[in-house]
Amino acid sequence: MVGIADVARHAGVSTATVSRALSGAHNVSPATRLRVEASAAQLGYVVSSTASSLASGRMKNIGVVVPFLNRWFFASVVEGAQQALQRHGYDLTLYNLTGGLEARRSVFEHFLLRQRVDAVIAVSLELTEHEVARLHALDKPLVGVGGPLAGVPTLTVDDLAVARLATEHLIALGHTRIAHIGGDKAFDLDFNLPTNRRFGYEAALAAAGIEARREDYRPADFTTAGGYQAAKQLLGRPHERPTAIFAASDEMAIGSMLAARDLGLVVPRDVSVIGVDDHEQAAFFGLSTVAQFPRQQGEKAVEVLMEELRPHPEPRTGLNINMPFELIVRASTARPPE
Template sequence: MSTITDVARVAGVSVATVSRALRGLDRVSPETRQRVLDVAEELHYVASPTATSLASGRTRVVAVVAPFLTRWFFATLVSAIEKELRSRGHHAILFDLEDDTYDQRLPLTQNMLWKRVDGLITLNVPMEPDEVALVDRLGLPLVAIGSSVPGRPCVRIDDRTTMRTAVQHLIDLGHERIGYIGDVPRNVAHVQTPQDRLDAFRATMAAAGLPVVEEWILGSDWTAEAAARDGAGLLRLDPRPTAVVAASDEMAIGVRESARGLGLRVPEDFSVIGIDDYVLSGVLGLTTVRQDVAAQGRAAARLLLAALLEGDEGSDEVVMPTELVVRSSTGPVPA
């Protein structure tokens, strides 16, 4: 493969001129520029990103940091981010912080970031104080999605409003005995989303003058499996709720399956609503409050690119709207 020196030699100019011509910098005569471009094309010249990075101090690489990669929400974000970055000449390097345990995760280290990336996007990862300090020390711009990082821009939905919409939908259908699934996991108490959603559930119930039954509030690890298992326990209680709000569609799907397994008809005997509009929710007829996950990824990538390319280091919050999507998993309270 040819280097900038080859191009310079063939074009009969210096490497400095090749560098300027190829990057479209000013102060190169049109004829010279054209000659350089022609030669570069002819030699299939592509600048070595590693040399460019060393010389310029910029890598054009962004770290995408996620607590899991396999779940729909995160995979959808990663895909949207990667495309947006690439359209502006940047690349995504991945850090999956998933550990073998549910409540633990790998820490962000200097090793992952230093001279490797120009900035980072965190996907719903609550940052530890020393991680925040590390990113500050390295002077890297950061955009958060979901779980916000102090002093940094954040793209998210309004978890409280979203949950209120879900609960209100059930209340509007006449339900009074409403259960909840998606309690805050014990050892990740610093995660904001589960906390906000549960708070909003309680607040909405209180505002409607409805009691919250503590034993109808379930934990589960935010997977459909756990929700199906826990949901079966919930629905065997007497009395049992006539409806359940799940903090995610995947959990809602699990609960609905457990209801069916117990012979309950959905929505005639039992209603369930989730949050997300998961990829299968339409096909499965799940009522949900939709969020546009890909749009959040694109917005975050654009914010980071603005910081990288234009030096626009805002600390704005971008709050994306959510909307109720009524399908067939919810219905009027049974008589």
């Protein structure tokens, strides 16, 4: 192993100077810096992060906690965060809560506490007060993505507005009988997201003077299969059939389109469908949707964190940052049948 001492010797300076030169401190003469950098490069020296961390207290490492990885949304957030971190020279260590309560406990009682991360990004996670406290105790910055977290800076899309936008799009097309496939109550990993989207949907209807019928709402589990089932039920009643469906996720929306087809209905002639996410398959299915941009959310979370990590000049700033979303109209929505 080539250590800092080797570089120091090779460059004819002290290890202190090497350290400073390589970490970009300002109090090193340009000539020395150049010499040191050359030596380091020549010897293939890379600073030992453990030693550096121990001495400095900085880990150059961020913990990212996700409920699971296996879904497009989460994977995209993580991917975005990873790339942003890499640009900043940070590592990303991944904590996954798929393992159940046991795993969750061990993450919060153990893994996150062993001084390995400078900060934590929690994605779509409803943290308990105790968990937040645990992290605050270390005073490691914590930022959330997706859903307000008490006392924690968080990036969210305004789910209410998203749902309203989608619903208004259908209303503007002339639909008056609009069904909604929302989140299952049990599926509460994501905050009150399902609830918020439902509220947005109802708000839009109300604003247009349309009554929200109870039988036009179906909960599902955010999967294609779940959306399919729900849509089958919604569209199965020939006379009482809604002319449009707003699904709280693209996966469910795609399921709905397939259900419609299987019922002999043509989208969008007989029924319009709109989702949320702009899932990678949405374009393929010609699905209208309200896009959110998970990669960007990951990147933005990192930015916020980097700011938070900077030697605090002022106390921390705004606690809640709204992320953009955008209506994308494709082929799955149109005027209702006459």
